[in-house]
Amino acid sequence: MEDKNRLLLIDGSSVAFRAFFALYNQLDRFKAPNGLHTNAIFAFHTMLSSLMERIQPTHVLIAFDAGKTTFRTEMFADYKGGRSKTPDEFREQLPFIKEMIEKLGIRHYELANYEADDIIGTLDKMAEAPDVNFDVTIVTGDKDMIQLVDGNTRVEISKKGVAEFEEFTPDYLLEKMGLTPSQFIDLKALMGDSSDNYPGVTKVGEKTGLKLLQEFGSLENLYENVETLKASKMKDNLIADKEMAFLSQQLATINTKTPLEIGLEDTLLKEKNVAELGQFYDEMGFSQFKSKLLTDGGGEVTDETVSEEIKFEIVTDKSSVASVNADDFFYLETLGENYHREQIVAFAWGNAEKIYVSKNLDLLTEMKFPENTYDFKKNRVLLSHLNIELPLVKFDAMLAKYLISTTEDNKISTIARLFDVGHLATDEEIFGKGTKLALPDDEILFDHLARKIRVLARAKEKMMAELIENEQEHLLSDMELPLAEVLAKMEITGISVSQNTLEEIGAENEEKLALLTREIYELAGEEFNINSPKQLGVILFEKLQLPVGKKTKTGYSTAVDVLEDLAALSPVVAKILEYRQINKVQSTYVKGLIPQIADDGKIHTRYVQDLTQTGRLSSVDPNLQNIPVRLEEGRKIRKAFVPSQDSLLLSSDYSQIELRVLAHISADEHLIDAFKHGADIHTSTSMRVFGIEKAEDVTANDRRNAKAVNFGVVYGISDFGLARNLGITRKDAKNYIETYFERYPGIKTYMENIVREARDKGFVETMSHRRRKIPDINARNFNVRGFAERTAINSPIQGSAADILKIAMINLDKALTERQSKSKLLLQVHDEIILDVPLEELEEIQALVKETMEEAIELAVPLKVDENTGKTWYEAK
DNA sequence: CACATCACG
DNA sequence: ACGTACGTGATGTGG
Numbered sequence A: 001m002e003d004k005n006r007l008l009l010i011d012g013s014s015v016a017f018r019a020f021f022a023l024y025n026q027l028d029r030f031k032a033p034n035g036l037h038t039n040a041i042f043a044f045h046t047m048l049s050s051l052m053e054r055i056q057p058t059h060v061l062i063a064f065d066a067g068k069t070t071f072r073t074e075m076f077a078d079y080k081g082g083r084s085k086t087p088d089e090f091r092e093q094l095p096f097i098k099e100m101i102e103k104l105g106i107r108h109y110e111l112a113n114y115e116a117d118d119i120i121g122t123l124d125k126m127a128e129a130p131d132v133n134f135d136v137t138i139v140t141g142d143k144d145m146i147q148l149v150d151g152n153t154r155v156e157i158s159k160k161g162v163a164e165f166e167e168f169t170p171d172y173l174l175e176k177m178g179l180t181p182s183q184f185i186d187l188k189a190l191m192g193d194s195s196d197n198y199p200g201v202t203k204v205g206e207k208t209g210l211k212l213l214q215e216f217g218s219l220e221n222l223y224e225n226v227e228t229l230k231a232s233k234m235k236d237n238l239i240a241d242k243e244m245a246f247l248s249q250q251l252a253t254i255n256t257k258t259p260l261e262i263g264l265e266d267t268l269l270k271e272k273n274v275a276e277l278g279q280f281y282d283e284m285g286f287s288q289f290k291s292k293l294l295t296d297g298g299g300e301v302t303d304e305t306v307s308e309e310i311k312f313e314i315v316t317d318k319s320s321v322a323s324v325n326a327d328d329f330f331y332l333e334t335l336g337e338n339y340h341r342e343q344i345v346a347f348a349w350g351n352a353e354k355i356y357v358s359k360n361l362d363l364l365t366e367m368k369f370p371e372n373t374y375d376f377k378k379n380r381v382l383l384s385h386l387n388i389e390l391p392l393v394k395f396d397a398m399l400a401k402y403l404i405s406t407t408e409d410n411k412i413s414t415i416a417r418l419f420d421v422g423h424l425a426t427d428e429e430i431f432g433k434g435t436k437l438a439l440p441d442d443e444i445l446f447d448h449l450a451r452k453i454r455v456l457a458r459a460k461e462k463m464m465a466e467l468i469e470n471e472q473e474h475l476l477s478d479m480e481l482p483l484a485e486v487l488a489k490m491e492i493t494g495i496s497v498s499q500n501t502l503e504e505i506g507a508e509n510e511e512k513l514a515l516l517t518r519e520i521y522e523l524a525g526e527e528f529n530i531n532s533p534k535q536l537g538v539i540l541f542e543k544l545q546l547p548v549g550k551k552t553k554t555g556y557s558t559a560v561d562v563l564e565d566l567a568a569l570s571p572v573v574a575k576i577l578e579y580r581q582i583n584k585v586q587s588t589y590v591k592g593l594i595p596q597i598a599d600d601g602k603i604h605t606r607y608v609q610d611l612t613q614t615g616r617l618s619s620v621d622p623n624l625q626n627i628p629v630r631l632e633e634g635r636k637i638r639k640a641f642v643p644s645q646d647s648l649l650l651s652s653d654y655s656q657i658e659l660r661v662l663a664h665i666s667a668d669e670h671l672i673d674a675f676k677h678g679a680d681i682h683t684s685t686s687m688r689v690f691g692i693e694k695a696e697d698v699t700a701n702d703r704r705n706a707k708a709v710n711f712g713v714v715y716g717i718s719d720f721g722l723a724r725n726l727g728i729t730r731k732d733a734k735n736y737i738e739t740y741f742e743r744y745p746g747i748k749t750y751m752e753n754i755v756r757e758a759r760d761k762g763f764v765e766t767m768s769h770r771r772r773k774i775p776d777i778n779a780r781n782f783n784v785r786g787f788a789e790r791t792a793i794n795s796p797i798q799g800s801a802a803d804i805l806k807i808a809m810i811n812l813d814k815a816l817t818e819r820q821s822k823s824k825l826l827l828q829v830h831d832e833i834i835l836d837v838p839l840e841e842l843e844e845i846q847a848l849v850k851e852t853m854e855e856a857i858e859l860a861v862p863l864k865v866d867e868n869t870g871k872t873w874y875e876a877k
Numbered sequence B: 001c002a003c004a005t006c007a008c009g
Numbered sequence C: 001a002c003g004t005a006c007g008t009g010a011t012g013t014g015g
Helices: A012-022 A039-055 A071-075 A094-103 A116-127 A143-148 A170-177 A181-191 A206-216 A219-224 A233-240 A242-252 A274-284 A287-295 A318-323 A362-366 A376-384 A397-404 A412-418 A427-431 A442-469 A473-493 A499-524 A533-543 A560-566 A571-590 A632-640 A657-666 A669-676 A681-690 A700-715 A719-726 A730-743 A745-761 A782-818 A839-854
Strands: A006-011 A059-063 A107-109 A135-140 A153-160 A164-168 A329-333 A346-350 A355-358 A495-497 A606-608 A618-620 A647-654 A763-765 A771-773 A824-828 A832-838 A865-870
Touching (some): A006 A012, A006 A116, A012 A039, A012 A059, A012 A116, A012 A135, A012 A153, A071 A242, A094 A274, A116 A143, A143 A153, A143 A181, A181 A219, A206 A219, A219 A242, A233 A242, A318 A362, A329 A376, A346 A442, A376 A473, A397 A412, A397 A442, A427 A442, A442 A473, A473 A782, A499 A632, A533 A571, A560 A571, A571 A632, A647 A782, A657 A669, A657 A700, A657 A745, A657 A782, A669 A745, A681 A700, A681 A730, A700 A719, A700 A730, A700 A782, A719 A730, A745 A763, A745 A782, A763 A782, A771 A782, A782 A824, A782 A832, A782 A839, A839 A865
Parallel strands (some): A006 A135, A059 A107
Antiparallel strands (some): A153 A164, A606 A618, A763 A771, A824 A832
16 A cells, blocks of 8 residues: 555646736735746645645656647637637746746646647546556646546645645535546536536526436436426427537546546656756745755755854853843743743844853842833743742834734744745744654754844844834834733732532533433434544434435534424434533533643633734633633533632623723714613614614514624625525515614714725724735625625724723733732633632722723723623633 | 534623 | 625534
8 A cells, every 4th residue: 555656747828827816915025036937836836836735646747738738628619718818927937837837756748639638638548547546636727627526536726825625525426416437527518617618508597407417317218218207398408409418528527538648657756856846946035945956855955045044142151141132032942832831942042243142040040121122021030939030121023023924923034034034944844744843953953043033133123114114113112022021910819719619510411421321322323423523414314214414525414403403303403412511511611721730729721912903912832712601501610719718709791892882983873872871782772773763662582683783794794694694584684784873973974984095005003003914805706705894894803902901901910019019910801801800809909800801992982891790710700 | 633512702 | 696794713524
């Protein structure tokens, strides 16, 4: 099995075309020094490398179309007619793609009168001969080749960008479309192909075609039995277009007997020509490919041409640490991610010219820390373990990069690339990952650290310039940086969790699960893994024959909403739902949390401050922002979260903060009025939208519907989404939305304006100038564009709400410090903060928290905070 | 390592 | 015609 030959066949013409469009928006950025466009060459190279890496083929052939006329144009003159001219920018790149392929040691081939498909189909058949029996992967940009899939052959179709492919196997084809590979040809015969410009049968599209094939199996059988169809327009069309259907069938069929001048032996992968390839990359201006080529063992070229030299001083004693320049950067390295449990393995400081590195942690005690760093919060926590209190810095490159753009990650290697300050290896390249994570030799470690310092030092001014340009300097200095300090404090404090309580809940759950498991096996008539959606699907939809509702990409969906619809049909379904619920609590919150309790009896989460697209925080390792609350079964977990001795937990949350923010930024007078009058907002919406005069006349159902509409508004409403959520028709949902916009015209205007703004500027902003890029806002694909529009609507709302809570936390921390209060911030859950408050301070602090939160910012509507206290988190709600 | 599922705001 | 509500993280399965 291991030494089996693997053949990779690529439709060079269509993949190159896809590559061209994958980086079409970067057309101007990808230019060779001589002015040649290189976006397609670059993307093709990237696609090819990742395919080679993933598939590890022994044999490769890239086929190209030879010219406009083929045996198909002889059969049908209009074949591929009416296509718009291929762009010049693309055509000029094709010869270079072929040249590059040769230098990579890969064979390419084209043959007059035949298309790339035919070359590939023929080689595929050759490779399936019993005496050779290759595994074949075909990569292409369009669907025509799906007909070739079989046990030995899978077809991957480029979907998006340079890395996403949809993989077709016989099973997948059957799953997705209900077709065999040969039926796929017949489907195209019936529906035609608009891009290849043959028509098939009039008025028959994919839906009808699929239906007919499901009924008759094949085109031939359909026409043998065409008279049995009941009289209809479709029947008339089928009969009238019979000839075209069979011609289309011939056009769609790939010729697997093409008279090739090459054989399988010619596709054997050869060594790449490093010297010529290096020269080619230079000509194209592909410096990254060049350096990768050389580092991957290219041969004779020395390191100097690859990367810049760097000098640094290894410090072992305390002589130089007390006089560090304030303008320098410093950086602490750890091996793992969880800095609560990690040790500092090395550190570095300096500027773009002079850099120092060390492994001697004793030096840190004497160190005068400079004012620039990367990930202040991590550094603060790490140093706190050495009893060093790191003063707040003035600049944090990680946070700065996050504010400038959330589209990419904020690693230093990414900063190096984006701000064009030289190449930096990723941490993964230096330290490995997973089980292979390890420290390299000091030489490599220090070199890497020194390079990080240099990148940071060089990028700082560019980043500052961009922050100023974006009006974001305050966002860094007055929001994210002070917040980092507050979050560090919260993480270090941690929250006490009673292991006993968790274990008691766990024991109860185990009993319930054991009983439910027995009952489920009994009702199902056999034992199976209830946790496997695949096995569960077989039991429910095959053995018990329950009606199939939704499907997922891999099989039957067994998600809650599907199962709830089935509960009435079989008693086992309710038991499965109950099992799922308890098992979730047990695995994630009992078994998951217990090992997270540290020796101090507390859980110390980490807040990720540079991740979300909107400005929210996230919480990891463990996530304390998704502790169950909605269902009683899970809510009990909160009984394990407790305050310190003689304290209570105080939970303070903003009421309807997102709708209040929406009222403010949209300036809709009716929504503002409602909040000013302290109305129940869903009742108020209900009255306006459904035309109800008196609040008493709003039924629970009216309010529920209005609540769903309000949610929808915040998310960037669509009739489809609202209909699905409320279980009403799309038409009714559409009506609701129209009425809503009539009654709240300011909201409608906001939505139109923000989408236009996203189109004009390419990004949207929160009240504090936090930005989110919306690159897909002009996408031609309806879905992609729709998603981008909803994002444009939602992000300023969710993001401004996040900004407000961040401000409140900073102000509150300051107020607590000034009062020398013993109360402590413990957790943040998006619109809520949880504090540990000593009993004697309760009254004072409760008032302080409420006031600080409500006055964090002045909006056109009041902010409202609800508070609860308790001896556990369960009670404080 | 991708996917499905389900926990939160 | 297209087929989704916005933002997250952890777990278990199965290739």
